[in-house]
Amino acid sequence: MLKQFFILCSGADKNLLENCSEGEQTKFSGIGATVFFTAVMAFIASAYALFTVFDNIYPAIGFGLVWGLLIFNLDRFIVSTIRKRDSFSSEFLQATPRIALAIIIAIVISKPLEIKIFEKEINTVLLKEKNAMALANKKQVADYFKSDLDKNKAQTDSLKSEITKKEKEVNTLYETYITEAEGTKGTMKLGKGPVFKEKIAKHDLAKAELNALRKTNLDKIAYNDKKAKTLQTDLDKKVTDTQPIIDGFDGLMARINALNKLPWLPSFFIMLLFLAIETSPIIAKLLSPKGEYDFKLEDLETALKATISQDKYQRELLVKTSASMHDKVYADISEDKKLYDLQRSKATELLELQAENFVAKQKKTMQ
Template sequence: MLQRFFIFCSGADTDILDECSAGEQTKFAGIGATVFFTAVMATIASAYALYTVFDNYLTAVFFGSIWGLLIFNLDRFIVSTIKKRNNFFDEFLQATPRILLALIIAIVIAKPLELKIFEKEINQVLLEQKNELTLANKDQLALQYTPAVTALDAEIETLKSEVTTKENEVNALYETYIAEAEGRKGTELLGKGPVYQEKRDKHDAALADLQALKESNNDKIIAIETQIGALATEYQAKVEETQPVIDGFDGLMARVNALDKLPWLPSFFIFMLFLAIETSPIIAKLLSPKGAYDLKLEEQESALNSWVTQQKAQREVLVTTDRDLNNRVYADIAEEQELYDYKRKKARELMQLQADAFYKKQKSIL
């Protein structure tokens, strides 16, 4: 039962193969098994590839099965149409389109399994890329807020500078009236005279202005710091809003790109393995020796070709003979006077009718 199934997979003519030896049947069963297991591998690989895209088992299995059936049908068709010839080059030329297709399929099928085999290494590469993207994202978002924050910081520094300048002015006035009281500057009279009082009043007025300036600027600084805090909160919200996009940066294309950053040699050998698997049905058919089945099939096709050629030649002779007979029949009829008189009469009546119709039409126009 299993051998019959694999023979079906090989695409061989079972009527002819039944007349061959058991060894010949085993050979085609082996070719059919190669076709079958190639389709199984294609189903598994494509299902995993589709699972990485759709993240759904049912969808992956469904479309993976369709892909496997497509590969099975294609391999079975090509294997069954490769005829054993006396020239290996002619056989290889027949298989060239399938080999090129196998190259493409091997690339497509090998990649998903490479992604699975090197999953840990790819995750490490993706983690590094995500960290880089996170830092780059923060820097890009910061560019939107940095000018505003810098301007607000400059305002704070300006307000603090005003207070510092005023403090220096108050300190200078304090030193002035103290020096006047001690007789070190000004009038150089020891004691608290009118000049001292004048300088003391000037200092006290400046000190009051300083206190008012401190309170005013402190309120302004608090307001500006509140704005800076709001900008920082908005910036953090933007970072948290965009972070899920970076966290989700692990799709199929991202993983393929991450795989390309790993050493190429292991991936190359996996690709070669799948190329060998994809081309194995063709290679098995090309390497198999010409046997009784191929001879019987060639004999059957030759007999059919001879029969078709014979039938075509007979039809051509029949057409030629019928044409010659018709020519002779019509030549004989053309010599009969009765037929000539009858056709002359009808032609005369037809010309009269045409003349009458032309006369009526011209008369209606006039």
């Protein structure tokens, strides 16, 4: 049962192969088994690849089944259409497009399985890339809010600077009226004279201005601090909202790019393995000598070709013979005098009728 299934997979003529030797049947069942298991590998590879895209097993299995059947049909077609010839070079030339197609199929099949085999190494590469992307994202978001934060900080520093400047002015005036009262500076007279009263008035005025400025600026600073906290909250929220996108950066293309960053030699040998599996039925057919099945198939094909060629020649000869016979028949008819006299009398009668009709029409126009 299994042998018959693999023979069916090989694309060989089942009825023709039944009359061949056991060894010939075993050869084609081996070719069919290679075709079948290549399709199974294609199913696994495509299902895994689609699972990384959709993250859902059902569409992955569905598409994997379709892809596996497609590869099975292609491989079966490739193997079944290769014919054994008397020259190896002509056989190889015939198989060249099929080998090229097999190479493409092998590369497509091997890539998702390479991703699965090197999954841990790929995850390490992706983790490094995600960390780098997270840092870059934070910097980009910070740069986006930087102008507003810098402007807010500059306004706060300016308000604080105004308060500090006014405090220095008040302290200076305080020191001036104190030294005037002590007689160490100014008029150099001890006591609270007119100059002292003038200087303390200036100090009190400046202190009142300081208090008013401090109250106004502190309110503005409090508002700016609140605004800075809001901007920082928006910045953190932006970073938090974009982080899931970075965390989800592990799709099929990302994994293929990560695989390309790993050492190429192990991946190359895995691809060669699938290439060997995919091309093995073709190589086996090219290297194997003509077998009993090949001779019988060639006999059927050449017999059919000969029959078709003979039928075509007979149809062409029939057309030529029929045309020649008709030419001869009409030539004989044209020389028959009785038929000629009959045709002449009928033509004369027709001409007379035409002349009479013409005369009648002319008379009508003259009336």
